[in-house]
Amino acid sequence: xxxxxxxxxxxxxxxxxxxxxxxxTDQVIESYDDDWLGPPSSLSSSAPSSTRNDPLEKxxxxxxxxxxxxxxxxxxxxxSVNLNVxxxxxxxxHVDFRPWSGSTVMxxxxxxxxxxxxxxxxxxxxxxxxxxxxxxxxxRSRFVVSVDGVRLGKTFPYRIPLDQIDVVNCVDGYKxxxxxxIEVPEEPMPQDWSKALAHVKSQVEKSVTNRxxxxxxxxxxxxxxxxxxxxxxxxxxxxxxxxxxxxxxEVVWWLVHDRTALETIMTSGDVEKDRYKxxxxxxxxxxxxxxxxxxxxxxxLAVAIGLTFSTPVHSMAISKNTIDGIARYHAAKxx
Numbered sequence: 323x324x325x326x327x328x329x330x331x332x333x334x335x336x337x338x339x340x341x342x343x344x345x346x347t348d349q350v351i352e353s354y355d356d357d358w359l360g361p362p363s364s365l366s367s368s369a370p371s372s373t374r375n376d377p378l379e380k381x382x383x384x385x386x387x388x389x390x391x392x393x394x395x396x397x398x399x400x401x402s403v404n405l406n407v408x409x410x411x412x413x414x415x416h417v418d419f420r421p422w423s424g425s426t427v428m429x430x431x432x433x434x435x436x437x438x439x440x441x442x443x444x445x446x447x448x449x450x451x452x453x454x455x456x457x458x459x460x461x462r463s464r465f466v467v468s469v470d471g472v473r474l475g476k477t478f479p480y481r482i483p484l485d486q487i488d489v490v491n492c493v494d495g496y497k498x499x500x501x502x503x504i505e506v507p508e509e510p511m512p513q514d515w516s517k518a519l520a521h522v523k524s525q526v527e528k529s530v531t532n533r534x535x536x537x538x539x540x541x542x543x544x545x546x547x548x549x550x551x552x553x554x555x556x557x558x559x560x561x562x563x564x565x566x567x568x569x570x571x572e573v574v575w576w577l578v579h580d581r582t583a584l585e586t587i588m589t590s591g592d593v594e595k596d597r598y599k600x601x602x603x604x605x606x607x608x609x610x611x612x613x614x615x616x617x618x619x620x621x622x623l624a625v626a627i628g629l630t631f632s633t634p635v636h637s638m639a640i641s642k643n644t645i646d647g648i649a650r651y652h653a654a655k656x657x
Contacts, residue, residue, distance in 0.1 A: 375491050376504040377408075382484040388458040389505040390492055391540060396450040398498035403456050404491040405465075407482060414482035415458065415465050419445055426474055428467070430481040443475035453502065453540075460484055502537050505546060511553075513575070515566040519557040525550050545581050552588045553578055556598055565599040573606045582617070586625045594633040601632035608651050620655055627651045 382405075390403050398421060405415040413431040420427060428441045446469035448454055459466040465478045492501045511521050529547065530538045541547035556578065560567060567574050577583050593601055605628035609615045615624040631647025 373491075373493050374501055374504070375406075375489050376506060378488050378490065378506050379508050382460055382487050382507065384460055384462055384484070386460045386484075386507040388460075388490055388507070389503075390456040390458075390490070390501065391453055391503040392456075392492070392494075393453050393500045393502060394448040394450065395498040395500075399495040401495035401499045402493045403458070404493065405458070405487045406489040406491050407486045408489045410486075412482055412486075414480070414484075414487050415478055417456070417458075417467055417478075419448075421445060421448070428465075428474075428476065428478045430478075432482065438481060441476050441478055446470065446472060446474070502534075503540055505544075511569075511579075513569040515569060518569060519554070519561055522550055522553045522557060526554055549579060549581050549584060552584045555588060556584070556602075559596050559598045560602075563596065563599050567599070567602060571606070573609050574602070576616070577602065577606060577609070580616075583621060583625075586621060587629070590625055590629055593629050597632040601628040604628040604631055604647055607648055611648070612652075612655070615651075615655075623651060623654055627654075 388405070392401075400418055400420050402416060402418040404413050404417070406413050410433045411431075412433050413429075416427075416429045416431065418427045418429070424445050426443050426445045428443075430438045432438065446454075448469075455470055457468045457471075459468070461477075463480060465480070467474045467478070490504050490506055492504065494501065508525070511518055526547075529541045529550070533541075542551060557567075567578070569575055569578070577587075587598075587601070587605070605615075605624050608624040608627065612620065612624075614620050627647045627650060631645070631650070634644045635647070637643040637645055
């Protein structure tokens with residue numbers, strides 16, 4: 323975490339607007355259903371709106387997942403998460419949470435037809451002042467929605483093709499809900515080393531620029547944020563060596579995308595002369611020889627060996643001889 327915050331400090335020194343709770347690129351749009359405001363007598367709409375739109379970077383397909391984070395406040399009215407078709411103003415999925423009635427209503431809006439048949443289910447449990455997470459899974463023929471890891475009681479069939487959806491829209495109802503983050507499917511990191519570092523930098527910058535501190539911290543603490551921040555540091559150091567990683571290698575690709583492995587490498591102390599390329603090569607060789615080195619104590623041992631032996635270690639008995647780090651791993655794992 324200290325390293326992640328250090329990255330944040332360095333980045334924000336070049337991006338002074340990062341601490342403001344700005345949403346310069348977010349658009350506020352009108353609500354869709356006629357009874358949007360619900361019972362007006364008990365609620366106020368004086369709080370600032372955090373309604374937002376986030377465009378998709380790629381066409382949705384089966385297997386994709388969309389994640390949304392917000393902070394709930396007791397007394398809020400209806401609030402919703404929507405998957406929209408920007409050009410036609412259609413809504414492929416409208417997930418409408420209605421606290422006052424204890425229900426969640428899902429529907430779709432098609433051009434020339436209007437709202438479809440509603441699908442009702444119970445509302446999840448929200449806690450005042452607590453962050454909640456809405457996850458939408460694109461399955462073979464339906465959307466599956468979960469809140470804080472618990473699936474809604476009903477699913478929603480596709481009524482508009484997935485590949486037409488291009489916007490994730492979050493509406494804050496009575497303006498009590500604060501949407502803090504939206505995570506949409508993205509193009510995978512290119513396997514071409516010459517493009518990988520620029521891709522990672524772009525992802526990090528996009529996730530922190532013009533966002534408030536709490537939103538940035540949430541990103542850095544997530545799997546996605548931790549992985550991308552450490553990828554940036556690792557790739558930058560290897561590029562500075564004038565070297566590269568073979569991202570087409572299955573184990574290398576796994577290593578730079580696994581949070582535990584990457585975090586262990588980047589938080590286990592300094593590497594002499596920043597020889598990260600050599601350290602990664604040793605760790606990869608160990609994993610290829612022992613697949614159990616992908617987790618637990620063996621992963622810790624593999625990383626320790628990689629970082630230590632990235633610079634040749636000479637025998638104290640015969641100084642001209644170097645110690646084989648990988649052989650040392652195989653000996654130590656038997657202890």
